[in-house]
Amino acid sequence: MNLNPSQLNVVTSREKRLLVLAGAGTGKTATSVHWVAERIKAGAASRSQVLMITFTRKAANEMAHRVERLIASVPRKWEKEQLMVGTYHAVASQLLREDAQNFGLRNRYFTTLDDSQTKSLWKSALRQAQVEPDGFLHNPAKLSMLYSLARNKRQDLLQVYAETFGDGAQEAVSLAKMYENLKKTANAVDYDDLLVLWADRLAADEDYAAKLRNRWRYVLVDEMQDNNQLNSAIIEGLNPENLLVVGDANQSIYGFRGSDVSLIHDFPRKHAGAKVLRLESNYRSGQTILDLANKVVAGTDSALVLQSARREMPSDIKYMACPTSDDEAACVAQWIKTRKNRHNYAVLARGSRSLYAVESKLMAEGIRYKKYGGMAFARAAEIQDFLSFLTVSLNHSDSVSSLRVLTQFPGVGEKKAEKLVKEEADTEAHQFDLFAKSREPFAAWPHQAQDVMRRLAAERGMEAKCKFLQNAIEPLIKANYPKDYDQRMNRIGTMADDIAKLEEQAFLDKYSLGGEPNENHPDDFAVLSTVHSAKGLEWDGVWVMGCGNLQVPHPRTRDDAAQIAEERRLFYVAVTRARQHLIISYPTILETPERFSSSGNEEDEDAAGGEAGAEKEKRFANDKPPGKEQLPTPFLDEQTPWRMAVPPPPGAIGGARPPARPSGNGSWGNRHDSDYSTMRGPGRPATAAKPARRRSADESSGGKSTYGKNFGSPGPRGLF
Structure with missing residues (x-):
C-alpha cells in the first residue's frame, strides 16, 4: 500500500465507529477504498457484505472500480457476487424493488x-x-x-x-x-420517496433493519458533510456493525438543499467510543494556495490545517481589480485565449449566470468550452434565435437556421416552415418571398419575415446587423417568451455587443447553430463552472471571479452565522480547486444583481436565498449603502467579524487599492511580489467604466456538463 502514515492509520484501525476528517486533496478516496479492500482481503468480510454510499454515480463507479482492482485476487463467494456501491437513491431503489409491497408499493415495476x-x-x-x-x-x-x-x-x-x-x-x-x-x-415514486420509504421502514421494522445489518457488516459513507437529516436517519436505522464515515466539514456547501454540517460535528457524540482521525497532507496544491485556504476557515469547528505534500511545487496567488463585471469577463476570456492545454484551467463563479458574459466573449473568439452547472449561454433559446437570423442574412441556403427563423413568427409551425424551405430548394425562390404571399396569420404581423430579412441582409457589417436585429426581433421575443422577454432581450444584448466586433466571415466561421467550433486538439477546451459543480475537481490554474460583487460572500448571508460559515466554506472549495495558480478577481464597482438575473433561482444562488442582493444601483466598493455597512468583499476585510483577518496585498480584495491608472482596467498583485502590472480593458480606460446593462436568468438544466461555442477581448497577458 502506497499510503502515508495518516492514511495508514485509517486503513489499519479496528474501531467499530470511525470518523475520518479528510481535507481537500488529501487522498480520501484512496484511503476509503483501501479500508474496504483490506477487510475483504483479510477475510473479515466478503464483497456482498460491504455497502459503500456516496453522492454521485461517477464517484460510486470510481470507488467500485478501485476496490475491485485491489481485491482482484480474492475469489468471489458466487459467480456474480458484487460490492454494493452507489448513491443513497440507487441503493434505495434496489431495496424497494426487492420488496416493493412491504414498502407500500403496488409492485416492483413502479x-x-x-x-x-x-x-x-x-x-x-x-x-x-x-x-x-x-x-x-x-x-x-x-x-x-x-x-x-x-x-x-x-x-x-x-x-x-x-x-x-x-x-x-x-x-x-x-x-x-x-x-x-x-x-x-x-404506481410512481419521486426521488425523495426512495429515501423516505427506506428510512421510515428502518425505523418501524426492526426485523428488516436487522436483516440489512446482517447483510452489510461494513458500511462506508462518503462525503458525510453533504448528508441531511433524511440521510442520517437511514444510517442510524442501519446501525451497522462497522461504520466508517469520511468527510470534510470545510466543504459543506449544500445547506440550501438541506445538508446539515452539524451531523459530521456531532458524530463522535452520537456514537460513543467513535475514533476521529484526520487527513491533512494535501497532494494537490502548493503551500501558498493552502495557506489562503487555511486562513479562510481558520477558527471554525473541526478546521483542518492543510499542508502540501508537494512543497517543491511552486504556486502563486494573484489578485485583479476591474472597473466592471464586463471588464472582468473580458480579462478572463483573454486569459483563457492565451492558455495552452486549456482543459487544465478553469474559471469558477458562484452562479451559472455569472459566467454568461465570459461565455459570450469566448464564443466571439471561437473558443470551445465545457460548462458545469446551469445551462450554457449558447443553448439559451433566444440566443439561438438571434444567431439564426444573422446566419440566414449571410447564408440564405442554411436550411437549419431558416427553419428556426420561420418558426419564430406567429402562425408558422414546423410543418409549414419545412414546406417553405423545401419550396425554396425546388424553385430557387427565397422562402420569405414565398411566405409573404401565403395567407397565414403571419401576414398581419408588424415585423413581417420578408421585411425583416431583406433589411437585415441589406445592412452592411455585423455592428449594423446586430443593431437592426435587436430592435426587429424584440416583438418576436416578447410574443414567444412573454414572461421573461426583457431578460432574454438583455441576454441578446450581451451577445450582440460581442458579435458586433466581428467581420461577417469571422462570424460564420465562429458560430454555427448547434455545432462545435473546429479545434486542432480534442482537449483544447476551457472549463467554466459554478463553485458547487467544481467540487471534487481540480485544475493547474483556477480563476475565481466575481468576488465581492454581491456574489461571494452573498449579501443576504451577513446576518446569519450559519450562512456566513457556509460562505467561507464555499470560498474554501473554490480556492482548493487550484494546483499551482490561483487568480481572484473582483469589480471595483458593485453592480445591480439584475445584471444577469432578476429572480435568482439557480442552485448556488438558492443557497443564499435567491436574488443576489437588494441594491439596485452600482456603487463603488469603498462607499457604503445608505444605513448599511460596506458591501461584502470576500473574507479579507478585518472591519467585520465574519471576514477573514488576513492582510491583503496592495490592490487585493478589501485592502487599500493602488491609485487608478488611466491606461489600464485592472491591477494585479502577486502574493509574493510587489510587481503590479496594468492591463488594458475592452477598449476603454479604467476611469470610463461602462454602465452595466441588465441581464437575466435562464432556465436551468441542473448540473450537467454541456459544450458551447464561445467569446473574448483584450485582457491580462503573461499571468503565469
Whole structure:
C-alpha cells in the first residue's frame, strides 16, 4: 500500500465507529477504498457484505472500480457476487424493488419520476384543485422545492409551507396530498420517496433493519458533510456493525438543499467510543494556495490545517481589480485565449449566470468550452434565435437556421416552415418571398419575415446587423417568451455587443447553430463552472471571479452565522480547486444583481436565498449603502467579524487599492511580489467604466456538463 502514515492509520484501525476528517486533496478516496479492500482481503468480510454510499454515480463507479482492482485476487463467494456501491437513491431503489409491497408499493415495476415528470404531476394537482393561474399558490416549482426540503430536513410540511405561503400553507399541504395521491395512482415514486420509504421502514421494522445489518457488516459513507437529516436517519436505522464515515466539514456547501454540517460535528457524540482521525497532507496544491485556504476557515469547528505534500511545487496567488463585471469577463476570456492545454484551467463563479458574459466573449473568439452547472449561454433559446437570423442574412441556403427563423413568427409551425424551405430548394425562390404571399396569420404581423430579412441582409457589417436585429426581433421575443422577454432581450444584448466586433466571415466561421467550433486538439477546451459543480475537481490554474460583487460572500448571508460559515466554506472549495495558480478577481464597482438575473433561482444562488442582493444601483466598493455597512468583499476585510483577518496585498480584495491608472482596467498583485502590472480593458480606460446593462436568468438544466461555442477581448497577458 502506497499510503502515508495518516492514511495508514485509517486503513489499519479496528474501531467499530470511525470518523475520518479528510481535507481537500488529501487522498480520501484512496484511503476509503483501501479500508474496504483490506477487510475483504483479510477475510473479515466478503464483497456482498460491504455497502459503500456516496453522492454521485461517477464517484460510486470510481470507488467500485478501485476496490475491485485491489481485491482482484480474492475469489468471489458466487459467480456474480458484487460490492454494493452507489448513491443513497440507487441503493434505495434496489431495496424497494426487492420488496416493493412491504414498502407500500403496488409492485416492483413502479416508476421513478424524474424532475420534469415531478413538475408535471404538481401541475396536475394544481389543475385538479382549480388553483387560479395567477394565484400565489400556482407555483409548482416552489411547492415542489419546499416539499422536498421539508422531507430531506425531516421537518413539518405545514410549518415549512407557512414560512413562504403564510395563511395559504394549509391549502399548500392539501395540494401536496393531492400530489401524493397522483403518485400512488400511477404506481410512481419521486426521488425523495426512495429515501423516505427506506428510512421510515428502518425505523418501524426492526426485523428488516436487522436483516440489512446482517447483510452489510461494513458500511462506508462518503462525503458525510453533504448528508441531511433524511440521510442520517437511514444510517442510524442501519446501525451497522462497522461504520466508517469520511468527510470534510470545510466543504459543506449544500445547506440550501438541506445538508446539515452539524451531523459530521456531532458524530463522535452520537456514537460513543467513535475514533476521529484526520487527513491533512494535501497532494494537490502548493503551500501558498493552502495557506489562503487555511486562513479562510481558520477558527471554525473541526478546521483542518492543510499542508502540501508537494512543497517543491511552486504556486502563486494573484489578485485583479476591474472597473466592471464586463471588464472582468473580458480579462478572463483573454486569459483563457492565451492558455495552452486549456482543459487544465478553469474559471469558477458562484452562479451559472455569472459566467454568461465570459461565455459570450469566448464564443466571439471561437473558443470551445465545457460548462458545469446551469445551462450554457449558447443553448439559451433566444440566443439561438438571434444567431439564426444573422446566419440566414449571410447564408440564405442554411436550411437549419431558416427553419428556426420561420418558426419564430406567429402562425408558422414546423410543418409549414419545412414546406417553405423545401419550396425554396425546388424553385430557387427565397422562402420569405414565398411566405409573404401565403395567407397565414403571419401576414398581419408588424415585423413581417420578408421585411425583416431583406433589411437585415441589406445592412452592411455585423455592428449594423446586430443593431437592426435587436430592435426587429424584440416583438418576436416578447410574443414567444412573454414572461421573461426583457431578460432574454438583455441576454441578446450581451451577445450582440460581442458579435458586433466581428467581420461577417469571422462570424460564420465562429458560430454555427448547434455545432462545435473546429479545434486542432480534442482537449483544447476551457472549463467554466459554478463553485458547487467544481467540487471534487481540480485544475493547474483556477480563476475565481466575481468576488465581492454581491456574489461571494452573498449579501443576504451577513446576518446569519450559519450562512456566513457556509460562505467561507464555499470560498474554501473554490480556492482548493487550484494546483499551482490561483487568480481572484473582483469589480471595483458593485453592480445591480439584475445584471444577469432578476429572480435568482439557480442552485448556488438558492443557497443564499435567491436574488443576489437588494441594491439596485452600482456603487463603488469603498462607499457604503445608505444605513448599511460596506458591501461584502470576500473574507479579507478585518472591519467585520465574519471576514477573514488576513492582510491583503496592495490592490487585493478589501485592502487599500493602488491609485487608478488611466491606461489600464485592472491591477494585479502577486502574493509574493510587489510587481503590479496594468492591463488594458475592452477598449476603454479604467476611469470610463461602462454602465452595466441588465441581464437575466435562464432556465436551468441542473448540473450537467454541456459544450458551447464561445467569446473574448483584450485582457491580462503573461499571468503565469
